[in-house]
Amino acid sequence: MNIIVPIKQVPDLVEELEIDASGVDLDRSSLKLKLNEFDDHALEEALILKEETGSTVTAIALEAEDVDKILFTAFAKGADKIIKVTGLENPSAHQAAQAMAEVIMGLSPDLVMTGVQAVDDRDGQIPVLLAHYLKIPHVSVVTSVKAEGGGVTVSKEYGGGLVAEFEAKLPLVVGVQAARQSPRYVPVAKVRQVMKSATIEEVAAGSTSATAGSSVKRFFKPEGGRGAEMLEGSAEEQASKIIQTLKEKGIIK
Amino acid sequence: MSNNVYVVAEHIKGRFDDITFEMLGKGKEIAGALGGEVVAVLAGSGVKGMASQLGTASKVICIESEALQQFSPLAYAKAVSAVVGAHQPAIVLTGYTSMGMEIGPAVSVDLNIPLVSFVGSLSVDGGKAVAVSQLYGGKMNVESHADGNQCIISILPGAFPADAGRSSGSPAVEDFAAPDLSGLAVTFKKLIEPEGGDVDITTQDILVSAGRGIQSDENLPIVEELAKKIGGAVSCSRPLVDSKWMPKTRQVGKSGLKVKPKLYLALGISGAPEHIEGMKDAGLIIAVNSDPKAPIFDYAHYGVVGDLFEIIPALTGKL
Numbered sequence: 001m002n003i004i005v006p007i008k009q010v011p012d013l014v015e016e017l018e019i020d021a022s023g024v025d026l027d028r029s030s031l032k033l034k035l036n037e038f039d040d041h042a043l044e045e046a047l048i049l050k051e052e053t054g055s056t057v058t059a060i061a062l063e064a065e066d067v068d069k070i071l072f073t074a075f076a077k078g079a080d081k082i083i084k085v086t087g088l089e090n091p092s093a094h095q096a097a098q099a100m101a102e103v104i105m106g107l108s109p110d111l112v113m114t115g116v117q118a119v120d121d122r123d124g125q126i127p128v129l130l131a132h133y134l135k136i137p138h139v140s141v142v143t144s145v146k147a148e149g150g151g152v153t154v155s156k157e158y159g160g161g162l163v164a165e166f167e168a169k170l171p172l173v174v175g176v177q178a179a180r181q182s183p184r185y186v187p188v189a190k191v192r193q194v195m196k197s198a199t200i201e202e203v204a205a206g207s208t209s210a211t212a213g214s215s216v217k218r219f220f221k222p223e224g225g226r227g228a229e230m231l232e233g234s235a236e237e238q239a240s241k242i243i244q245t246l247k248e249k250g251i252i253k
Numbered sequence: 254m255s256n257n258v259y260v261v262a263e264h265i266k267g268r269f270d271d272i273t274f275e276m277l278g279k280g281k282e283i284a285g286a287l288g289g290e291v292v293a294v295l296a297g298s299g300v301k302g303m304a305s306q307l308g309t310a311s312k313v314i315c316i317e318s319e320a321l322q323q324f325s326p327l328a329y330a331k332a333v334s335a336v337v338g339a340h341q342p343a344i345v346l347t348g349y350t351s352m353g354m355e356i357g358p359a360v361s362v363d364l365n366i367p368l369v370s371f372v373g374s375l376s377v378d379g380g381k382a383v384a385v386s387q388l389y390g391g392k393m394n395v396e397s398h399a400d401g402n403q404c405i406i407s408i409l410p411g412a413f414p415a416d417a418g419r420s421s422g423s424p425a426v427e428d429f430a431a432p433d434l435s436g437l438a439v440t441f442k443k444l445i446e447p448e449g450g451d452v453d454i455t456t457q458d459i460l461v462s463a464g465r466g467i468q469s470d471e472n473l474p475i476v477e478e479l480a481k482k483i484g485g486a487v488s489c490s491r492p493l494v495d496s497k498w499m500p501k502t503r504q505v506g507k508s509g510l511k512v513k514p515k516l517y518l519a520l521g522i523s524g525a526p527e528h529i530e531g532m533k534d535a536g537l538i539i540a541v542n543s544d545p546k547a548p549i550f551d552y553a554h555y556g557v558v559g560d561l562f563e564i565i566p567a568l569t570g571k572l
C-alpha cells in the first residue's frame with residue numbers, strides 16, 4: 001500500500017501561552033513546538049502496516065517554522081519519503097486541506113493517515129476535509145487499522161469504550177486517535193544522521209479556491225469556571241490541608 | 254436562507270446521547286435570538302418513534318434508510334448534507350464527538366459553509382453566531398465569527414446543560430428522502446462492547462486519578478498506595494491507556510467513562526476538554542499540578558500547585 005501521513009507541529013502545552021500584540025494570535029516568538037502527539041500515533045500505525053504488508057510510507061507537512069525536524073524524524077523512524085508543501089501563508093483549514101489534497105492526489109494514495117486532531121484546529125478537522133477534497137471516504141477517531149483482503153478493517157471509538165468496526169475499500173482517509181502500540185522512539189543521533197543523508201522533497205502548493213472561513217475576533221485566557229481555592233505551603237502543609245478539607249466535607253474520617 | 258438552527262441528533266443503540274439534548278437546549282436559545290426555530294435532524298433506520306424525545310425542537314426532520322441503520326461516516330454526512338443543502342439553515346450544530354467530527358467537516362466542504370470547532374460557548378450578536386473555541390488543551394479561548402451568513406458549529410460535549418433540551422412532546426415530524434447511499438466504500442461490521450474491568454470506576458465514591466505527570470508506569474504504585482489508603486480506586490487520563498500502563502476501563506473522559514464520584518483527586522492531569530468532559534460533575538475535585546496555569550484548576554474546587562512526587566507520599570503518610 002501507498003500510505004501518506006500528514007504531520008504538523010503544535011505548541012508544547014507545558015509552556016506558558018501568551019497572546020501577541022494583535023490580540024488575535026499567540027505570541028509565536030516564545031512558543032516551543034513539538035510534533036502533534038496524534039500524528040506520532042498515525043505515523044506509528046503507518047509504520048506497523050509497512051512492516052506487516054511491505055507498504056511505503058510518505059510523511060508530508062505544510063511548510064512552517066522548524067518543520068524540517070519532524071520530517072527528518074519521521075524518516076529516521078522509517079518513512080520512505082518526506083515531502084514539504086511550500087508557499088501557503090496562514091491558510092485556513094479548508095485551504096490547508098485543499099492544498100495538501102492536491103499534492104497527495106499526485107501520489108496515488110491507498111491510505112492517508114492523519115492525526116485525529118490538533119489542539120489548534122479552530123476551523124478544522126483536517127482528516128475529513130482532506131477526504132472530501134480528495135473525493136474519497138473517511139473514518140476518524142480510529143485506534144487500529146488492519147490490512148485485509150485488499151482493503152482495511154478499522155476500529156472507530158465512541159464514548160465509554162464502545163468501538164465500531166468498519167470494513168473499507170481503498171483509498172481511504174483515517175484520523176488516528178491512537179496506534180496499536182506506543183509510538184516508537186528514535187535517538188537524536190539517528191535523526192542528525194538522517195539530516196545529512198535524506199532529502200526533503202519540496203512541492204509548491206497550487207492555488208486554493210476554498211473560501212469557507214471564519215474570522216478570529218480575539219484570543220483570551222480562560223478566567224476559570226468556578227476558580228479553585230488554592231492550598232498553599234510546603235508539600236507537607238498542602239497535604240495536611242487536603243486531608244483537613246476531606247474531613248470537613250465528611251469524605252474521610 | 255432561514256434563521257433556523259439545525260441540530261444533528263446523535264444516537265446509538267436506540268438511545269440519544271446527552272450531546273443531542275445539550276445542543277437542542279442551546280439551539281433553542283440561539284434560534285430565539287435569531288428569530289428562527291430549532292429543528293432536529295434525525296438520521297437512521299426505524300428511528301421515527303424516537304422523535305417524541307426531541308420535544309424541545311419545533312420540528313424533527315427524519316431521514317430513514319437501511320444504509321443509516323448504524324452510524325457510518327460518509328452515509329450520515331451525505332444525509333445531513335442533503336437536508337442542510339435543501340433547507341439552508343443559518344446555523345448547524347454538531348457534536349465535537351466521534352460522530353459529529355465526521356459530519357461537520359464533510360457538510361462544510363460539500364456546501365462551502367464555514368466550520369468552527371471545539372466550541373464551549375455560543376451566543377448571537379448582530380444576527381450572527383459568536384463562537385468561543387477552547388483551544389490548546391483548554392489553555393486559550395478563541396472567539397470567532399463566521400464569514401458569510403451560515404455556519405456549522407461543533408460543540409464540546411458537556412459545555413451546555415442537557416436538561417435545557419430534554420423535553421418530550423410531539424414535535425412535528427417531517428420525512429426527508431435519503432439521498433443515494435448505495436455503493437459507499439465503508440461498511441459497518443459490528444459494535445464491540447467494552448470489556449468489563451476489575452473495578453467499575455463509574456460507581457466509586459473516591460477516584461484517585463493519574464495523568465501524564467506520573468511520567469512512567471513505574472511510578473504508578475505510589476498512586477495505588479494512596480488510593481488504597483484513602484479507600485478509593487485508581488483512574489487515569491487517556492495517555493496512560495494509550496501507553497498501555499492502565500486498562501481502558503480506568504480511563505476518564507470523552508472516549509473513556511463519565512464519572513461522578515464524591516471525590517476526584519486529579520494528579521498530574523492538565524485538564525484538556527476531552528478529560529474535563531468525563532469528570533466535571535464530580536462532587537469535590539482536588540487537583541495537584543506543577544503548572545499554576547493548568548486548565549484543571551478552572552474546574553477544581555481546591556488546587557495544589559506542586560510536585561506530585563512530593564504531595565502523593567505526604568498524603569499517603571498522613572492517612
Ligand SMILES: Cc1cc2nc3c(=O)[nH]c(=O)nc-3n(C[C@H](O)[C@H](O)[C@H](O)COP(=O)(O)OP(=O)(O)OC[C@H]3O[C@@H](n4cnc5c(N)ncnc54)[C@H](O)[C@@H]3O)c2cc1C
Nearest residue numbers: 464465466490491506507508509521522523527543544561
Ligand atoms: C477524540 C479524542 C478523545 C479523547 N478522549 C480522552 C479521554 O477520554 N480522556 C482523556 O483524559 N483524554 C482524552 N483525550 C486526550 C486529551 O486531548 C489530552 O491529550 C489528555 O487528556 C491529556 O492527558 P494528561 O492531562 O494526563 O496529560 P498532559 O496534558 O500532558 O498533562 C500532564 C500534566 O501533568 C503536569 N505535571 C507534570 N509533571 C508533574 C509533577 N511532577 N507534579 C505535578 N504535575 C505534573 C503538567 O503540568 C501537565 O499539566 C482525547 C483526545 C481526543 C482527540
Ligand SMILES: Nc1ncnc2c1ncn2[C@@H]1O[C@H](COP(=O)(O)O)[C@@H](O)[C@H]1O
Nearest residue numbers: 006007062114115117118121124125126
Ligand atoms: N499544516 C498541516 N500539515 C500537515 N498535516 C496537517 C496540517 N494541519 C493538519 N494536519 C493533519 O491533520 C490532522 C488533524 O489536524 P486538525 O484538523 O488541524 O486538528 C493533524 O493531526 C495532521 O495529521
